[in-house]
Amino acid sequence: MQEEAALDAERHSAALQWGFRLFLMVQVIPFVVLFTVRYELDGYYVAPTVNQWLGGASALLMLISIWYAVSSLSAIRQDDLIAMQHRMKSAIGVGLLYMALIIYEWSQRSIPVGTRYGENFYTTLGVSAFYTVAGLFVLVAIAVRSGRAHFNRHNYWDAQAATWYWVFQGLTAVVAYIYFYWI
Amino acid sequence: MAQNVVATNTHKVRVMPPMLRGFLWAGIAFLLLNSITAAIRPDVGHPFFTEVSITIGWVGAVIGWLLGVGAYEGMVLPLFGVTPRVGEATDWRRYFAFATDHKVVGIQYLTSSGCAFILAGGIAMTMRIELASSTMYFFHYSDQYLSAVGVHGAIMMFSVATVALVGGLGNYMVPLMIGAKTSVFSKLSGLGQWLIPAGVLTLAFSPILGYWTTGWRGYEPLGSQDASGIIFYYLGVAALTMSSVIVSLNLVVTIVFNRAPGVTWARLPMFVWGILTVSILNLIWLPEIQMTFILQLLDRLVPLNLFNAAGSVLTQLELFWLFGHPEVYIVVVPAFALWNEIIPVMAQKSLFARSWAVIGLIFVMMLSGLVWAHHMFTNMRNSEMFPFSFFTEMISIPTGFAFMAAIGTLWKSRYRLTTPGLLILMSIFNFLHGGVTGVFLADPPVNLQVHDTMFVVAHFHYTIIGGMVFSWIAAMYYWLPKMSGRMYNEFWGKFLSIWIFIAFNTAFSTMFLVGLEGMNRWVPTYPPYLHPLNLIISIAAWTLGVGFVLHAVHIVWAWKKGPRAPENPWNGHTLEWLTSSPPPQHNFDVTPEVIDGFYNYGDDADPIVANLSELKPKQT
Amino acid sequence: MDLVVFGIVWIIITAVAEWLMHHYVGHNSMYFLLSNQGNITLHAFNFLTTMLIPVFLFVIWFLVFSAIRFHANSPEAKQSRHQFTKNGLFTGVWITASIAVNLLFWLHPTAADLEQMFASQLPSAQRNDLVVDVTARQWEWIFSYPQYHLTQTVNAAGQDELVIPAHKKVQFVLRSYDPFHTYDVEAGVIHSFWVPAFGIKEDVIPGETRYEYIVANRTASYQTNPEVRVQCAEVCGPGHPWMEAPIRIVTASQFHAWVAKQQKMEAASGA
Structure with missing residues (x-):
């Protein structure tokens, strides 16, 4: 009976992981739509006024934040709750910085909304930013929760899911950056 | 492990009824977000309610509604590591609040879908009142009629046709049929259910923002030119499709991981195969249409020029039908599966060519993404007509496998013409009409004549009402003893089935003729020469509507007051019949161990589960 | 025996339906057409109807036939006497026929008619x-x-x-x-x-x-x-x-x- 329960728990956690990966795969589809619409309407045109270095800085920040999140996950895998919380907070901090850069860039209005490039630029990156905000919310929830829920080597699924999500949205943001600033 | 919230029985906590609290929180959130948006808008002198503020307020309202009905205690507090004060109710109240038991969620979904079906059906009745005469006499303005068309179509598509068999019967039956004690993401399905009332109400009340005229497809650039009601169309559909995405995710993972030992892919019940394929379709295509509608919403609110004369009109059409055609198969694939689920049981005969039936489902799923542009033969370059008519004609081959399996099973059987058995035959009969007329529509020259006429309207109502709704009602009767432990009245069940069969076929076969005679869609008035046939359709449609309501009344009556049903009234072999009716909270006391397929009948058929004696429900 | 009865009735009703179709419906199945393109459409429509009548009637007649011939007399669960899960001949014929019919429809009327239609739109024809x-x-x-x-x-x-x-x-x-x-x-x-x-x-x-x-x-x-x-x-x-x-x-x-x-x-x- 005990053995069966353990088997059930193992199967359940495998199901959660598989299901969450499926969810992230499904979330690729909206971005495929956005990228397709941009291609349909605008080809590979990039507005000359776009600030590639500012965008590059944002993308770099996102990669750093991803790295923090992933390393926080490996910390909890080694039962190091303090390091995990610490790195998670760093990931959140860098993520906030990323959002600040995006807001700064948009406030500059270097790309007019009324152009074909502009409308695709703002919709796609806006959707990407929405995913980032959602991800930040989840990361904060995990950071708050990590103390109360006693995450440890055997119990870190929530943190893992949040990290995967953060990696997913970070990668889409970086792909969107390459697609809209360079290609 | 996701821990379920357990009711604290130690002390009584007074709580507001969850749905009431949902409405209250939704109202507060709407006003709050609307006010904030109105306050930070830079231009002075704008009205308090604008399209932007209503959109943002609506998002808040839906979140408030979901939290209010119980997601606050069920999902948000646990996410932050707080144990809520109250848990899920265990009595009748659980049907009116956020729930995690897949059976409760299934019944909630069926109720939501059933109510939406009656509501949108009622709207169709007003359309048929109008069309009983060739001039306007019921609606005052044609945009009211066109709004009715749009609301009817959108509610039927996104909260009935897509939902009833997947969210409703799928949630209830799939875990039982695969011998699982629970679904994997039980909270997500619980959440998804409550998006249905939110979406249906949004759509139903969309005309208060202004009559919109695009119909359920929301074609641009008409959409961006329409009255503001169309934003509630985009938002309502977003809520409803989100519900289906969530449910599909849960069901796919449940089917992959929670099968009982021995329920191999080769033994998976037909209905579960149907739900699996349709869930994959949902997961691929619903996010696609959601993003398209978000783009259309932004196109209108900002405004952008994505899909008007300055952008690309055809891009929106392509994006819509990329989803739109798989949607058709999202609707009927579970119905195909139900035919071959119910026929062997009613015939007490082994399912014929099971593997071909499954292959059919899978190939329909795969091909359905390759045929979308046959909705656009009036819009395409000549060179594009060849491949799309080719794939469209080819998709009838795997569709035919469902017929083949059904026919092979019926041959030389002893088929019990019970109400579900009868309805399944009717469903095959009706869907055949839809399929055969689909062959005409796949031929571009014919299509160029009958496209956008009542011929097409009749064609897709044959597939959706005739195929899916008839199967849905059949499945409701078939599983009624399972879900309620009670039996319906055989006379009334058959009588009402024959009633809707005759009314349905009269109404919609006449509609083919009206279309061939040159009546186009989306019109409240038409040239007088079309009047006699339209009058026939209206009368038959009204009869059909009454028939559906009577079916609903009969099913609800049987559910509450019907005679007690035996444990396994049809002698079905699938696992759901091995537990008590209605099933206990965790479905099976002992996990069944399956050792043979579910569709083998005959005196020399092998036993299906190894531990039958342990499983037998204890009589109380 | 069942097979023979089923087959004969199927052939008879198909013949009757085809006869009715060609003598009464075929001339005006689209009701009123008076253009070159309209004639293409009408011929395609009639060709498809002619070819689909046997298929359509096969399934309809089968449903009626099984409701009459194969229905159980009592609602009690009684195993059917004949139990089989495959029939290579039936499956083979069904699949081959459905592929053949669909390919035929794609070649004629679809491809043949489209060719005519496109020809009228060629620059040289303008x-x-x-x-x-x-x-x-x-x-x-x-x-x-x-x-x-x-x-x-x-x-x-x-x-x-x-x-x-x-x-x-x-x-x-x-x-x-x-x-x-x-x-x-x-x-x-x-x-x-x-x-x-x-x-x-x-x-x-x-x-x-x-x-x-x-x-x-x-x-x-x-x-x-x-x-x-x-x-x-x-x-x-x-x-x-x-x-x-x-x-x-x-x-x-x-x-x-x-x-x-x-x-x-x-x-x-x-x-």
């Missing part, structure tokens, strides 16, 4: 006797005849009217915009140019110009048959139900008289 500019606006069909300098033709009641000569090749140039407004990207929506009696339909999309070609094979008018009308088939807003225009198909001499009259009217109105 020596058209008459060019009609059709402008769709919300909610009106405007017809102009550039060869005759007519900007908007109307009938005596002031309605837009399309008049074409029979037996002449006519090119329709389809655009969707509002000529009475300064250019506004939001002003044009999708319409659909449909003449039920011609068997053609083409969506008219803002920002695109499209073409349709037709030869009407006899004279007719909206008064003689209401299917001789231009009808907007794609929902285009509240005025959609009334977005139609009557057509007259006339002889060449009547057409020239009509053109002269229109020219006089336009000159008089200073257009």
Whole structure:
């Protein structure tokens, strides 16, 4: 009976992981739509006024934040709750910085909304930013929760899911950056 | 492990009824977000309610509604590591609040879908009142009629046709049929259910923002030119499709991981195969249409020029039908599966060519993404007509496998013409009409004549009402003893089935003729020469509507007051019949161990589960 | 025995249905068609009907047959006497036949007819006797005849009217915009140019110009048959139900008289 329960728990956690990966795969589809619409309407045109270095800085920040999140996950895998919380907070901090850069860039209005490039630029990156905000919310929830829920080597699924999500949205943001600033 | 919230029985906590609290929180959130948006808008002198503020307020309202009905205690507090004060109710109240038991969620979904079906059906009745005469006499303005068309179509598509068999019967039956004690993401399905009332109400009340005229497809650039009601169309559909995405995710993972030992892919019940394929379709295509509608919403609110004369009109059409055609198969694939689920049981005969039936489902799923542009033969370059008519004609081959399996099973059987058995035959009969007329529509020259006429309207109502709704009602009767432990009245069940069969076929076969005679869609008035046939359709449609309501009344009556049903009234072999009716909270006391397929009948058929004696429900 | 009875009845009802179809329905299954394209459509429709009748009746008759012959007399669960899960012959014939029928339909009528249709649209075939500019606006069909300098033709009641000569090749140039407004990207929506009696339909999309070609094979008018009308088939807003225009198909001499009259009217109105 005990053995069966353990088997059930193992199967359940495998199901959660598989299901969450499926969810992230499904979330690729909206971005495929956005990228397709941009291609349909605008080809590979990039507005000359776009600030590639500012965008590059944002993308770099996102990669750093991803790295923090992933390393926080490996910390909890080694039962190091303090390091995990610490790195998670760093990931959140860098993520906030990323959002600040995006807001700064948009406030500059270097790309007019009324152009074909502009409308695709703002919709796609806006959707990407929405995913980032959602991800930040989840990361904060995990950071708050990590103390109360006693995450440890055997119990870190929530943190893992949040990290995967953060990696997913970070990668889409970086792909969107390459697609809209360079290609 | 996701821990379920357990009711604290130690002390009584007074709580507001969850749905009431949902409405209250939704109202507060709407006003709050609307006010904030109105306050930070830079231009002075704008009205308090604008399209932007209503959109943002609506998002808040839906979140408030979901939290209010119980997601606050069920999902948000646990996410932050707080144990809520109250848990899920265990009595009748659980049907009116956020729930995690897949059976409760299934019944909630069926109720939501059933109510939406009656509501949108009622709207169709007003359309048929109008069309009983060739001039306007019921609606005052044609945009009211066109709004009715749009609301009817959108509610039927996104909260009935897509939902009833997947969210409703799928949630209830799939875990039982695969011998699982629970679904994997039980909270997500619980959440998804409550998006249905939110979406249906949004759509139903969309005309208060202004009559919109695009119909359920929301074609641009008409959409961006329409009255503001169309934003509630985009938002309502977003809520409803989100519900289906969530449910599909849960069901796919449940089917992959929670099968009982021995329920191999080769033994998976037909209905579960149907739900699996349709869930994959949902997961691929619903996010696609959601993003398209978000783009259309932004196109209108900002405004952008994505899909008007300055952008690309055809891009929106392509994006819509990329989803739109798989949607058709999202609707009927579970119905195909139900035919071959119910026929062997009613015939007490082994399912014929099971593997071909499954292959059919899978190939329909795969091909359905390759045929979308046959909705656009009036819009395409000549060179594009060849491949799309080719794939469209080819998709009838795997569709035919469902017929083949059904026919092979019926041959030389002893088929019990019970109400579900009868309805399944009717469903095959009706869907055949839809399929055969689909062959005409796949031929571009014919299509160029009958496209956008009542011929097409009749064609897709044959597939959706005739195929899916008839199967849905059949499945409701078939599983009624399972879900309620009670039996319906055989006379009334058959009588009402024959009633809707005759009314349905009269109404919609006449509609083919009206279309061939040159009546186009989306019109409240038409040239007088079309009047006699339209009058026939209206009368038959009204009869059909009454028939559906009577079916609903009969099913609800049987559910509450019907005679007690035996444990396994049809002698079905699938696992759901091995537990008590209605099933206990965790479905099976002992996990069944399956050792043979579910569709083998005959005196020399092998036993299906190894531990039958342990499983037998204890009589109380 | 079952097989024989089933097969014989199937053949009989198929034969009867085909006979009825060819003697009564086949001539007017699309009710009223009077163009070259319409004939293609009608033939395709009738060919498909002819081929589908046996398939359709096979399934329908099977359902009826099993309800009569194979129904159980009591609702009790009693195992069927015959138990089988495969029949290679039946499965093989079914699959082969369905593939064959579908391939056939794709080759004929689809590919064959499309070839004819496309041929009429080739550049080399475009020596058209008459060019009609059709402008769709919300909610009106405007017809102009550039060869005759007519900007908007109307009938005596002031309605837009399309008049074409029979037996002449006519090119329709389809655009969707509002000529009475300064250019506004939001002003044009999708319409659909449909003449039920011609068997053609083409969506008219803002920002695109499209073409349709037709030869009407006899004279007719909206008064003689209401299917001789231009009808907007794609929902285009509240005025959609009334977005139609009557057509007259006339002889060449009547057409020239009509053109002269229109020219006089336009000159008089200073257009």
